[in-house]
Amino acid sequence: MNDAKHPDDLLLRVEGLSVGYLSPGRAPVHAVDDVSFTLRRGEFVGLVGESGSGKSTLGFAITRLAKAPAEITAGRILFDGSDIASIEDEALRRQRQGGFAMVLQSGMNALNPVRRIRDHFGDIFAAHGHVPANRRTERMRELVGKVKLDAGVLDRYPGELSGGMRQRVSIALALSLEPQLMVFDEPTTALDVLVQHAVMETIRELQREEGFTAILISHDLGTVLESAERVLVMHEGRIVEDGPSRRVLEQPQDGYTRMLLSHYADPRAEVVSLPGMEEAAVRRERGTSRAESAAARSATDAGTVAPSVATRRRRADRAVIAEGLTMTYPPRKRGEQPVRAVQDVSFTLEPGTSLALVGASGSGKSTIAKMLTGVEQPTSGSVRFGDLDVGRLKRRELRTLHRDVQMVFQDPYAALNPLHTVEYTLTRPVENFTGLKGSAARRRVLELLETVGLSPVEQFAEKLPHQLSGGQRQRVVIARALASDPQVIIADEPVSMLDVSLRAGVLALLEDLREQWGVSLLYITHDLLSARLITDRILVLNQGRVVERGATDEVLRNPSDEYTVRLLDAVPDPRRAGAA
Amino acid sequence: MTTTHSIRTADRDGAGGAGPLRVVLRFAGTILSNGKARIGAAILGLFVVVGVFAPLLAPYDPTANDFASGEGATAAHWLGTTAAGEDVLSQLLHGAQVSLLVGFVAGGLSTVVAVLIGLSWGYLRGFVADAINFIVNLFLVIPGLPLMIVLAAYLQGGGLIMIIAVVVVTGWAWGARVLRSQTQSLRSRDFVTAAVFSGESSARIVFREILPNMLSLIVSSFFGAATAAILAESGLSYLGLDDTSTISWGTMLFWAQNSNALLTGQWALLFAPGLCIALLATSLTLINFGVDGISNPRLREGKGQR
Numbered sequence: 001m002n003d004a005k006h007p008d009d010l011l012l013r014v015e016g017l018s019v020g021y022l023s024p025g026r027a028p029v030h031a032v033d034d035v036s037f038t039l040r041r042g043e044f045v046g047l048v049g050e051s052g053s054g055k056s057t058l059g060f061a062i063t064r065l066a067k068a069p070a071e072i073t074a075g076r077i078l079f080d081g082s083d084i085a086s087i088e089d090e091a092l093r094r095q096r097q098g099g100f101a102m103v104l105q106s107g108m109n110a111l112n113p114v115r116r117i118r119d120h121f122g123d124i125f126a127a128h129g130h131v132p133a134n135r136r137t138e139r140m141r142e143l144v145g146k147v148k149l150d151a152g153v154l155d156r157y158p159g160e161l162s163g164g165m166r167q168r169v170s171i172a173l174a175l176s177l178e179p180q181l182m183v184f185d186e187p188t189t190a191l192d193v194l195v196q197h198a199v200m201e202t203i204r205e206l207q208r209e210e211g212f213t214a215i216l217i218s219h220d221l222g223t224v225l226e227s228a229e230r231v232l233v234m235h236e237g238r239i240v241e242d243g244p245s246r247r248v249l250e251q252p253q254d255g256y257t258r259m260l261l262s263h264y265a266d267p268r269a270e271v272v273s274l275p276g277m278e279e280a281a282v283r284r285e286r287g288t289s290r291a292e293s294a295a296a297r298s299a300t301d302a303g304t305v306a307p308s309v310a311t312r313r314r315r316a317d318r319a320v321i322a323e324g325l326t327m328t329y330p331p332r333k334r335g336e337q338p339v340r341a342v343q344d345v346s347f348t349l350e351p352g353t354s355l356a357l358v359g360a361s362g363s364g365k366s367t368i369a370k371m372l373t374g375v376e377q378p379t380s381g382s383v384r385f386g387d388l389d390v391g392r393l394k395r396r397e398l399r400t401l402h403r404d405v406q407m408v409f410q411d412p413y414a415a416l417n418p419l420h421t422v423e424y425t426l427t428r429p430v431e432n433f434t435g436l437k438g439s440a441a442r443r444r445v446l447e448l449l450e451t452v453g454l455s456p457v458e459q460f461a462e463k464l465p466h467q468l469s470g471g472q473r474q475r476v477v478i479a480r481a482l483a484s485d486p487q488v489i490i491a492d493e494p495v496s497m498l499d500v501s502l503r504a505g506v507l508a509l510l511e512d513l514r515e516q517w518g519v520s521l522l523y524i525t526h527d528l529l530s531a532r533l534i535t536d537r538i539l540v541l542n543q544g545r546v547v548e549r550g551a552t553d554e555v556l557r558n559p560s561d562e563y564t565v566r567l568l569d570a571v572p573d574p575r576r577a578g579a580a
Numbered sequence: 581m582t583t584t585h586s587i588r589t590a591d592r593d594g595a596g597g598a599g600p601l602r603v604v605l606r607f608a609g610t611i612l613s614n615g616k617a618r619i620g621a622a623i624l625g626l627f628v629v630v631g632v633f634a635p636l637l638a639p640y641d642p643t644a645n646d647f648a649s650g651e652g653a654t655a656a657h658w659l660g661t662t663a664a665g666e667d668v669l670s671q672l673l674h675g676a677q678v679s680l681l682v683g684f685v686a687g688g689l690s691t692v693v694a695v696l697i698g699l700s701w702g703y704l705r706g707f708v709a710d711a712i713n714f715i716v717n718l719f720l721v722i723p724g725l726p727l728m729i730v731l732a733a734y735l736q737g738g739g740l741i742m743i744i745a746v747v748v749v750t751g752w753a754w755g756a757r758v759l760r761s762q763t764q765s766l767r768s769r770d771f772v773t774a775a776v777f778s779g780e781s782s783a784r785i786v787f788r789e790i791l792p793n794m795l796s797l798i799v800s801s802f803f804g805a806a807t808a809a810i811l812a813e814s815g816l817s818y819l820g821l822d823d824t825s826t827i828s829w830g831t832m833l834f835w836a837q838n839s840n841a842l843l844t845g846q847w848a849l850l851f852a853p854g855l856c857i858a859l860l861a862t863s864l865t866l867i868n869f870g871v872d873g874i875s876n877p878r879l880r881e882g883k884g885q886r
Binding site for chain 1: 769771773774775776777778779780789792793876
């Protein structure tokens with residue numbers, strides 16, 4: 001460890017720390033297992049891991065915010081020379097001023113909606129009394145200035161600010177205690193892609209200017225490598241890699257780190273490939289399907305093994321045609337302009353092809369999905385699927401549409417009813433759409449599970465959603481969409497909630513379904529890398545308007561609209577960080 | 581986010597499958613893991629035993645009126661006798677039957693009505709929802725007690741069925757309102773939209789997808805309704821609106837009041853049934869503390885942790 005050279009510089013030393021989740025009558029589950037590391041003053045360290053790696057638990061433990069049933073079971077946390085693992089509540093409260101502070105992923109929701117921003121600062125100043133009363137307003141202005149906000153926000157209520165602004169406010173609140181150590185727990189994950197980029201920029205600048213020590217907790221190795229000087233990679237409760245960012249990028253020591261790194265690529269590159277996935281255009285030129293090329297390269301990654309796609313009964317033969325789609329919501333308050341969510345969008349999804357709909361949040365892409373599936377009716381314009389006029393369907397007729405047009409949802413944790421088994425969830429659409437009953441329906445359900453690569457199928461059929469991982473749940477969601485044997489699948493950000501290592505598997509599955517079942521795919525995303533991998537054509541949306549369209553690889557290699565360029569810049573790429 | 585998820589997972593792992601019996605057992609287990617709820621269940625259990633075995637436990641026939649009237653506590657009559665010469669203890673034991681019966685039947689029926697109306701009100705949109713909205717608001721603004729008295733006076737002589745009917749009519753609206761707002765929040769969840777995509781009918785979505793996710797709320801609404809029903813029954817019989825020859829705690833209070841029991845020093849006549857009503861209502865409220873733990877796992881993590 002190179003920190004040992006500057007013993008005086010040490011701000012935090014964690015020794016053999018274990019944090020367990022205790023539940024009565026069961027052995028404690030150790031989310032953090034015998035972790036040791038040190039932080040020098042002024043260091044910017046990234047802590048990376050996938051969900052369940054214990055990174056947040058560790059972050060909560062070192063700021064002493066861990067709550068029951070999590071408990072520090074062993075080890076010491078030396079902060080500025082004193083052990084804080086066991087200090088009492090009041091001492092801990094005082095320690096928060098000039099000590100350590102934390103910014104949470106949902107920090108923007110931590111503001112009290114009925115109090116102005118000014119009052120939030122006032123509370124903190126009053127609780128710690130470190131700013132004299134006559135200097136408080138001045139200090140508040142200074143703090144919001146630091147996070148690049150106008151002093152006017154002080155008199156606003158949280159509800160009047162955007163998500164990004166609220167997250168900046170919560171950073172300013174954390175800063176108001178002049179902490180020596182700031183822990184950022186996924187500070188930008190809940191924000192829109194473009195806003196994420198800007199907020200991360202502010203955090204980097206702040207750290208340089210203020211000189212506090214920072215820990216950035218993130219699931220995204222790309223973001224961390226772009227920002228931090230040193231990276232800790234966490235896996236199953238242990239730190240598997242600890243080194244300067246450049247070395248982690250160029251010579252990763254641990255297999256797990258190498259795996260994480262392999263899932264990044266620049267969507268602007270000439271040829272893009274990820275483990276088990278090659279760019280659609282390249283494969284098409286060669287005339288091979290994804291499954292074949294993956295088999296040729298003898299994919300060892302279990303997550304991307306090609307599913308057996310043997311049960312297809314028909315190929316897509318009808319196109320989805322959207323013409324002049326416009327959606328205008330009535331103004332939220334009297335006197336405001338009506339919200340134009342989608343304006344005059346036209347496109348055709350040809351049978352058996354894939355189309356990406358990309359844009360930041362608020363670009364109208366999800367509203368388009370709702371109109372295509374008949375959940376909402378367009379203000380003007382039309383959606384046609386074969387001879388169905390989707391905008392005019394009655395509730396009962398929607399069923400006819402849903403036989404052919406199905407949806408894969410963004411959040412696999414919300415899209416499955418927690419109380420139903422996988423079998424029940426899949427049996428319902430099979431019975432409703434194919435008329436199969438009893439053992440025939442069950443056979444079909446098992447076939448579907450086989451198709452999405454969930455085997456042994458009998459075991460998976462009996463499981464409840466909470467017994468499945470995120471990737472497995474998303475496969476169940478996809479299986480449900482396939483149950484009616486649809487022609488079109490609309491996938492709304494199907495991988496954005498999944499860990500990087502699981503994404504490739506789900507993307508590969510969608511691609512295989514399209515190639516081998518002949519399903520048309522409308523892929524909605526903000527992630528241009530995945531769009532490049534699995535779609536033929538792309539439509540870039542900005543504030544409800546199409547700003548760019550064309551073949552995916554050409555648009556991403558030579559973007560002509562400034563908005564597309566901004567989206568491309570927002571894709572985290574560790575290699576770019578290394579080059580800079 | 582990771583942490584809360586793993587807690588939930590750990591909670592449910594032990595329970596395994598989702599059969600109805602398992603669900604009931606899991607619910608009972610969760611409720612009883614709460615100390616207050618255990619006390620409530622013990623009190624309720626005692627009353628149930630007393631009610632069921634009243635004919636065996638009671639020293640005399642509760643309607644026998646051939647004892648000396650207005651006696652205080654004696655070895656033969658532990659709680660004394662009424663002005664009409666009946667044994668108070670025997671009446672008290674038999675009275676538990678009526679309170680429990682009305683409590684559970686009327687509480688159950690008004691919960692059923694609340695579930696049916698609340699869920700469809702929350703799920704449907706447009707004209708039907710507006711119509712239900714009007715009716716429920718109507719029932720919410722009419723003062724409950726006067727309505728009860730008017731109804732009971734009209735249906736004079738209907739006995740217990742009348743009392744139950746009155747309690748159900750006046751008691752469902754609040755529960756419906758609570759269940760409706762929960763339904764509205766669940767209906768916007770992805771799994772409900774997904775069920776629409778699976779071709780499910782509205783009725784099936786409401787009762788198979790949404791309802792099971794709010795069982796704890798329904799259970800707690802049932803205990804609340806049962807408590808209200810017990811109190812309403814006592815109140816109505818105390819006012820003499822019940823058939824006054826039925827033996828219930830409310831009618832005991834009615835007769836005690838009629839015979840000026842306090843003035844004659846027979847405090848047990850008022851005190852004993854009053855205490856029983858209060859205890860029974862308290863026991864159900866205590867059980868409801870445990871029900872909270874079903875919907876909110878954080879409430880059942882045990883003591884001393886926050």
